Amino acid sequence: MSEQRIVLVTGGGSGFGAAICRRLASDGDLVVVNDRGADAAEAVAREIGGESAPFDVSDSAAVNVAVDSVVARHGRLDVLVNNAGIAPNRPEVSARGLANGMRRMNGEPIEALAATSTLSDEAWDRMIRVHLYGTFYCTRAALRHMEPVRRGAIVNLASIAGLQSIPGAPDYSAAKGGIVTFTKSVGGEVAGLGIRVNAIAPAYFDTPLLHTMTDEQRAMLTMRHASGRMGHAEELAEMVAWLASSAASFCYGEVHTISGGYS
Ligand SMILES: NC(=O)c1ccc[n+]([C@@H]2O[C@H](COP(=O)([O-])OP(=O)(O)OC[C@H]3O[C@@H](n4cnc5c(N)ncnc54)[C@H](O)[C@@H]3O)[C@@H](O)[C@H]2O)c1
Secondary structure, eight states: OOOOOEEEETTTTSHHHHHHHHHHHHTTOEEEEEESSHHHHHHHHHHHTOEEEEOOTTOHHHHHHHHHHHHHHHSOOOEEEEOOOOOOOOHHHHHHHHHHHHHHHTTOOOOOOOTTTTOOHHHHHHHHIIIIIHHHHHHHHHHHHHHHHTOEEEEEEOOGGGTSOOTTOHHHHHHHHHHHHHHHHHHHHHHTTTEEEEEEEEOOBOSGGGTTSOHHHHHHHHHTBTTSSOBOHHHHHHHHHHHHSGGGTTOOSOEEEEOTTBO
8 A cells, every 4th residue: 555645735724725635635735734723724624624724824934843843743745735825805896887888788998907006015916925925835835855755746726817817806817927937947857856736727717715706797707618517626625636746757846737717
């Protein structure tokens, strides 16, 4: 029987993260469930027989302590899933976007969306910190343990927002675009050691991240998926499980979309 893998999933208390934890635990992995919400991490960890590790991925020192303590307890870290994230939550921008959609359909001139011109320093900083800094901090801490043993897999959650134009969320798009190129760079850097770093760029999935959307927004977005629906977190978790496994042995520094045919 093969050795049980030690896996760390960030943002594992909800949505994709919880589905990924369940999926990997069902493969027999020992899953360490991170979330900045301690109760959420604990609940998922209890359900799957894993461990909880509450910390904020944008806190460099906390990340180092947490990753080092996983390795101190279990001797190694085989898989890291950088999943923790936050949504751009700006209802006024979304409302202007919807109104512009109606204007376009009626052949009327659009109004300024003003997503970028009204974005605060704090909102920009927070978005980049959680996604891009968080992914960097966790990856760095993990590689310090993976490089000496020349093995490991890292899966990063990017987004189609990091690959194509999604007007209205410049901070989120920049953070996810950064994760895309970070993945390609680090993936190439450590490929020769046998460490696989890859990313997934999903379109829209029905998780709590989208629960602040209005029904109208959801309907507009759903229409853009050829599948006629948004994705389910379990469908995303399948792709993570595959990328984290030796079945994806020829994937290095790649970005895979899972989009239900979104255009
Ligand atoms: N749902 C989608 O349609 C979609 C699409 C593309 C990409 N994504 C990305 O997938 C990832 C997961 O999203 P989700 O839809 O499951 O969202 P979610 O809100 O359901 O879950 C995100 C989890 O991350 C945790 N988190 C947030 N900031 C954190 C931090 N600083 N430190 C630790 N934990 C933190 C939250 O507490 C939450 O439990 C995110 O990176 C998101 O940007 C989601």
